[in-house]
Amino acid sequence: MPSTCVIGLQWGDEAKGKVVDLLAPQFEIVVRFLGGANAGHTVVVGGDKFKLHHIPSGILTPSVMNLVTPGVVINPATILQEVETLTKRGVKVGSQNLMLSDRAHIVCPWHILEDQVLDGSPVAGENIGTTLRGIGPCYRDKVGRTFAFRLGDLYREDFRKRVFDTVAAKLRMLAGLSETPNASFPLDAEKIYEEYLDYANRMRPFVGDTTAYLLDAVDADKRILFEGAQGTMLDVDHGTYPFVTSSNASGAGVSAGSGVPFRKVEKCIGVSKAYTTRVGGGPFPTEQNNEIGQCIRDLGGEYGTTTGRPRRCGWFDVVAVRYGVRVSGVDSLAIMKLDVLSTLPEIQLGMSYELDGKKITHFPSHVDDLRRVVPVYETLPGWQSDISKVRQLKDLPMNARKYLDRISQVVDRPVGLVSVGADREATILD
Ligand code: GDP
Ligand code: IMO
Ligand code: MG
Numbered sequence: 143m144p145s146t147c148v149i150g151l152q153w154g155d156e157a158k159g160k161v162v163d164l165l166a167p168q169f170e171i172v173v174r175f176l177g178g179a180n181a182g183h184t185v186v187v188g189g190d191k192f193k194l195h196h197i198p199s200g201i202l203t204p205s206v207m208n209l210v211t212p213g214v215v216i217n218p219a220t221i222l223q224e225v226e227t228l229t230k231r232g233v234k235v236g237s238q239n240l241m242l243s244d245r246a247h248i249v250c251p252w253h254i255l256e257d258q259v260l261d262g263s264p265v266a267g268e269n270i271g272t273t274l275r276g277i278g279p280c281y282r283d284k285v286g287r288t289f290a291f292r293l294g295d296l297y298r299e300d301f302r303k304r305v306f307d308t309v310a311a312k313l314r315m316l317a318g319l320s321e322t323p324n325a326s327f328p329l330d331a332e333k334i335y336e337e338y339l340d341y342a343n344r345m346r347p348f349v350g351d352t353t354a355y356l357l358d359a360v361d362a363d364k365r366i367l368f369e370g371a372q373g374t375m376l377d378v379d380h381g382t383y384p385f386v387t388s389s390n391a392s393g394a395g396v397s398a399g400s401g402v403p404f405r406k407v408e409k410c411i412g413v414s415k416a417y418t419t420r421v422g423g424g425p426f427p428t429e430q431n432n433e434i435g436q437c438i439r440d441l442g443g444e445y446g447t448t449t450g451r452p453r454r455c456g457w458f459d460v461v462a463v464r465y466g467v468r469v470s471g472v473d474s475l476a477i478m479k480l481d482v483l484s485t486l487p488e489i490q491l492g493m494s495y496e497l498d499g500k501k502i503t504h505f506p507s508h509v510d511d512l513r514r515v516v517p518v519y520e521t522l523p524g525w526q527s528d529i530s531k532v533r534q535l536k537d538l539p540m541n542a543r544k545y546l547d548r549i550s551q552v553v554d555r556p557v558g559l560v561s562v563g564a565d566r567e568a569t570i571l572d
């Protein structure tokens with residue numbers, strides 16, 4: 143397999159973790175290049191469930207080196223907890239299979255407070271509904287530079303002074319942002335310094351220069367798998383802005399977030415559910431806020447891996463996925479959770495959008511237009527039989543194959559992988 147990226151095509155939670163775990167044995171390196179603890183990637187092996195937030199899903203494959211690169215924003219407490227949980231469950235995690243970039247930015251307590259304060263300030267008339275993990279504020283400081291901390295900064299002599307200076311500034315900023323008069327914020331510089339120093343010491347074995355490591359790997363023609371987080375529709379530039387995350391979650395982010403030249407990323411697998419889900423605010427044209435949506439939520443266990451929030455559910459949106467495929471440069475599709483649709487007598491595909499009574503072929507750039515589009519559906523018959531044990535395309539019921547064929551045709555990409563259950567084994571590879 144050439145160097146490949148795995149990118150979500152919808153609004154996240156497409157089951158990217160499962161795809162990466164499945165493909166990892168064919169690669170030498172797995173790279174997580176964006177996002178942070180807002181991501182929750184689930185891998186199920188022989189009935190054992192692992193939930194990963196920062197650590198790449200290659201960690202369950204012993205031969206693989208896992209890198210967390212500069213584009214990621216690391217929450218030290220969460221990543222150390224992940225290491226501890228994996229170790230307790232018998233997964234070996236050490237400097238031989240995990241490296242964290244010293245260039246990656248660090249989520250600090252003020253970022254979480256800022257996320258909470260701003261959560262009460264709607265944008266475009268609606269709450270973004272972030273994961274409250276401090277992701278937006280941390281990326282804001284990264285771009286703003288003045289108050290940013292990179293992992294490598296935790297080991298520098300001026301670290302203590304910078305924490306004190308930043309806390310003083312952040313207290314002023316938070317007071318200004320808050321709508322509660324005289325609000326106080328629990329930021330104690332000395333405590334934060336001590337806490338982060340302890341994290342720094344515990345993370346030390348893993349800290350390294352992932353960029354140098356990857357550039358050498360590229361020169362040596364090593365096989366690299368890039369693990370996307372979030373999804374193309376949550377991309378800060380190309381997604382449903384402002385209801386997006388704060389980084390480039392489409393294929394566009396692979397090179398910037400990892401440091402691998404874009405011409406060296408040879409293949410892109412686009413991951414999509416056989417239907418659509420979204421967590422948080424923002425437009426969702428094919429949403430089924432009714433008993434069908436509830437049925438998909440129940441059958442698909444559609445509750446957030448990170449926050450436990452119920453996911454909004456709806457039909458497969460061809461317009462959004464086709465846009466995602468083109469933006470991310472996808473070669474083939476992985477269609478996940480097909481089993482979830484197995485009991486439905488009929489399945490709908492959102493084929494196109496109408497805006498003000500006119501069919502549109504492009505994906506609207508403004509959230510106000512996207513809110514007003516009316517999807518035009520095509521109805522396909524369901525298969526109404528259990529497909530969770532099927533391992534070959536030819537053994538799928540005819541109507542399930544027709545559904546996949548139709549998706550492939552209208553999205554204009556081949557389907558290379560179909561998932562019919564959470565476990566690694568419950569997979570059909572073409
Ligand atoms: P990610 O963030 O893209 O890695 O996806 P999540 O892990 O947040 O959400 C996907 C959920 O679906 C997880 O609970 C997986 O265990 C589960 N899952 C993955 N593939 C399948 C499948 O084919 N069928 C079913 N029923 N569940 C699946
Ligand atoms: P994985 O990698 C689904 C959503 C949040 C919110 C918006 C902004 O598991 O697919 P943020 O905390 O990033 O500022 O929130 O983005 N969001 C996700 N939704 N899966 C994710 O990650 C997500 N990461 C962020 O719900 O709507
Ligand atoms: Mg997830």
